[in-house]
Amino acid sequence: MRRVYVKEEVCIGCLLCEVYCRGQHSQSHDLLKAFKKEFPPPSSRVSVETRGQVSFSIRCQHCSQAPCVYACLTGALSRDPVSGVVNMNEDRCIGCWTCLLVCPLGAIRRDIVQAKAVKCDLCQGEDVPVCVANCPNEALVYAEVPDMVLSQALG
Amino acid sequence: MTSMEKVKYLIVGNSAGGIAATESIREVDRSGSIAIISDEPYPAYSRPLISEYLAKRRDLEGMLFRPADFYERNNVHALLGCRVKQLNVDEHTVELTDGRRINWAKLLLAIGGVPIVPPIEGFDLNGIFTFTTLDDAKAIDQFLGHLVKRPTRAVVVGGGLIGMSVAEALLRRGIEITIVEMKERILNTILDEEASALVEEALRRNGAEVITGHTVAVVTGASSGEVTGVTLDDGRSECCELVIVAIGVRPRVEQVLGTGIEVNRGIVVDRYMSASASDIYACGDVAEAYDFVYGENRLTPIWPNAFMGGRVAGLNMAGVPTEYEGGTAMNSLKYFGLAIVSAGMATAPDDSYEVLNSKSNHAYRKVVLKDDRVLGMVFAGDIEKSGIIFNLMKDGVKVDGFKQALIADDFGLASLPQEVWRPKLEMPPSALASAIDLFGQPEQIVVAE
Ligand SMILES: Cc1cc2nc3c(=O)[nH]c(=O)nc-3n(C[C@H](O)[C@H](O)[C@H](O)COP(=O)(O)OP(=O)(O)OC[C@H]3O[C@@H](n4cnc5c(N)ncnc54)[C@H](O)[C@@H]3O)c2cc1C
Numbered sequence: 269m270r271r272v273y274v275k276e277e278v279c280i281g282c283l284l285c286e287v288y289c290r291g292q293h294s295q296s297h298d299l300l301k302a303f304k305k306e307f308p309p310p311s312s313r314v315s316v317e318t319r320g321q322v323s324f325s326i327r328c329q330h331c332s333q334a335p336c337v338y339a340c341l342t343g344a345l346s347r348d349p350v351s352g353v354v355n356m357n358e359d360r361c362i363g364c365w366t367c368l369l370v371c372p373l374g375a376i377r378r379d380i381v382q383a384k385a386v387k388c389d390l391c392q393g394e395d396v397p398v399c400v401a402n403c404p405n406e407a408l409v410y411a412e413v414p415d416m417v418l419s420q421a422l423g
Numbered sequence: 424m425t426s427m428e429k430v431k432y433l434i435v436g437n438s439a440g441g442i443a444a445t446e447s448i449r450e451v452d453r454s455g456s457i458a459i460i461s462d463e464p465y466p467a468y469s470r471p472l473i474s475e476y477l478a479k480r481r482d483l484e485g486m487l488f489r490p491a492d493f494y495e496r497n498n499v500h501a502l503l504g505c506r507v508k509q510l511n512v513d514e515h516t517v518e519l520t521d522g523r524r525i526n527w528a529k530l531l532l533a534i535g536g537v538p539i540v541p542p543i544e545g546f547d548l549n550g551i552f553t554f555t556t557l558d559d560a561k562a563i564d565q566f567l568g569h570l571v572k573r574p575t576r577a578v579v580v581g582g583g584l585i586g587m588s589v590a591e592a593l594l595r596r597g598i599e600i601t602i603v604e605m606k607e608r609i610l611n612t613i614l615d616e617e618a619s620a621l622v623e624e625a626l627r628r629n630g631a632e633v634i635t636g637h638t639v640a641v642v643t644g645a646s647s648g649e650v651t652g653v654t655l656d657d658g659r660s661e662c663c664e665l666v667i668v669a670i671g672v673r674p675r676v677e678q679v680l681g682t683g684i685e686v687n688r689g690i691v692v693d694r695y696m697s698a699s700a701s702d703i704y705a706c707g708d709v710a711e712a713y714d715f716v717y718g719e720n721r722l723t724p725i726w727p728n729a730f731m732g733g734r735v736a737g738l739n740m741a742g743v744p745t746e747y748e749g750g751t752a753m754n755s756l757k758y759f760g761l762a763i764v765s766a767g768m769a770t771a772p773d774d775s776y777e778v779l780n781s782k783s784n785h786a787y788r789k790v791v792l793k794d795d796r797v798l799g800m801v802f803a804g805d806i807e808k809s810g811i812i813f814n815l816m817k818d819g820v821k822v823d824g825f826k827q828a829l830i831a832d833d834f835g836l837a838s839l840p841q842e843v844w845r846p847k848l849e850m851p852p853s854a855l856a857s858a859i860d861l862f863g864q865p866e867q868i869v870v871a872e
Contacts, residue, residue: 317836338727342486369753370813373810378762
């Protein structure tokens with residue numbers, strides 16, 4: 269499956285990935301409205317971390333054996349057996365935050381207003397996730413990596 | 424004469440562990456016959472959501488953690504509302520209460536726990552409930568709605584996770600509640616003092632009364648048999664129309680006692696989730712499985728561990744040897760909008776442990792260390808990055824170079840040494856030939872040494 273990877277050496281911590289992610293996951297898909305008007309305010313599913321010269325943006329890596337999916341109390345999280353995308357069904361989420369506690373990347377975020385966990389969905393419907401498409405330094409790469417679990421032939 | 428049915432995989436318990444096992448068996452064995460039995464007459468629902476049901480925020484459909492067609496799609500024979508009466512280990516059979524007998528090749532006991540109900544005077548009155556099943560939630564719901572004089576006050580016996588869960592639901596239903604906890608503080612087994620105090624404060628803010636260090640000695644009733652109140656061990660009394668017994672659960676081991684299967688506090692399983700008898704596996708609240716913090720088998724009656732244990736059991740049952748990484752006590756609470764997570768040792772057992780903590784306006788962070796490895800954690804408020812620490816704990820990573828960073832406000836992956844975060848984020852070498860550039864064209868990516 270395709271995943272987003274980080275080239276930390278060329279990330280300048282500009283936060284544009286967060287900005288575009290938030291716009292993409294808004295109702296209006298309009299940056300100005302998304303940031304200034306919408307309620308509940310849309311939230312970014314990526315987060316940028318910076319320590320001195322080091323910076324990178326973090327998002328769900330759609331693990332093949334995703335601990336969040338196994339830990340989810342409500343079945344809100346599932347992994348699509350065909351695409352490999354780890355999906356969050358926000359209607360089913362009760363915001364218990366168990367998924368946050370098991371994520372090794374700290375990649376799942378809290379939408380505090382709606383009391384729901386939110387995460388990267390690889391911008392379903394777009395050819396390339398908006399964080400990758402709008403990264404000014406090409407510090408994000410959308411790359412195909414063989415997935416052992418998905419390619420497992422059954423029956 | 425009753426007929427004998429035959430299945431390859433028999434799963435008793437249609438909850439976290441049972442469903443996880445069903446899924447993992449089907450990942451590797453598409454056609455072997457599977458039957459799943461539960462004495463609860465519902466498709467698999469999420470047990471923690473019974474409080475949402477009681478609060479009238481979710482109905483049964485909203486509690487199902489797998490789609491309604493799960494059994495059909497996975498070609499599983501579901502016997503719901505059926506109870507296993509007798510387990511015959513040598514014969515590889517079970518007998519159901521309706522007289523049916525089933526022969527199995529591999530058996531999983533994912534039979535969970537039963538609520539602990541202490542012998543208290545008055546516990547046979549009308550208005551006393553436990554809170555571990557959907558039927559419990561339904562019974563309480565009915566009780567709240569169907570009395571001529573509507574109940575307005577409840578006493579919750581036990582200030583643990585289940586007590587919190589029912590307390591929150593009852594508060595949402597407009598019931599006044601008093602929580603009575605025998606120990607000095609609520610949630611004492613899963614939180615430290617600091618975090619317990621936060622929850623207690625939140626409960627009080629939401630109108631609950633919290634009494635700690637005391638127990639309910641007697642439940643008092645009217646001649647009609649209805650609960651009228653409780654009397655505590657210090658003689659104090661509280662009026663109420665219902666009492667919820669939420670002291671805890673214990674493994675439901677009755678059925679395996681006397682079968683030769685090893686039981687300590689729960690069914691003892693090895694790292695393959697195999698019980699002491701061949702072809703029999705156990706997981707979840709009924710099992711005593713490996714705890715990676717303590718390095719020994721323990722009861723850890725929580726959902727994610729039941730699920731992971733079930734997953735591993737299923738793979739082993741289907742002939743794919745898989746080791747259970749282990750689980751540990753791990754909880755995530757969200758009562759009254761307050762986010763708290765804890766895992767492993769919430770308090771240091773003695774002075775040989777190192778404890779680091781920090782407090783700010785919006786966060787409380789604590790880690791318990793021994794020999795520079797994380798053995799416990801409690802986070803409140805800002806919990807978004809807690810999973811990173813949980814995984815350091817699980818992986819036994821030495822944190823000597825950066826332990827202070829674990830409790831810093833800006834803690835994140837970037838706080839860890841490069842060799843820890845880099846492999847988690849960077850493109851693996853297997854992606855080299857296939858990276859996709861912005862225009863969707865394959866591009867040769869050269870990664871600097
Ligand atoms: C109110 C409440 C809130 C909770 N909140 C949380 C939470 O926030 N986070 C968390 O991690 N955990 C929580 N838990 C715990 C969690 O629900 C359990 O750890 C989990 O359900 C255990 O799953 P299991 O598969 O071991 O079995 P269980 O869920 O206990 O299910 C076992 C099933 O087996 C059936 N069974 C048993 N014996 C037989 C028999 N002889 N014949 C037929 N069927 C049988 C039972 O009826 C039951 O349906 C909560 C529990 C409760 C009650």
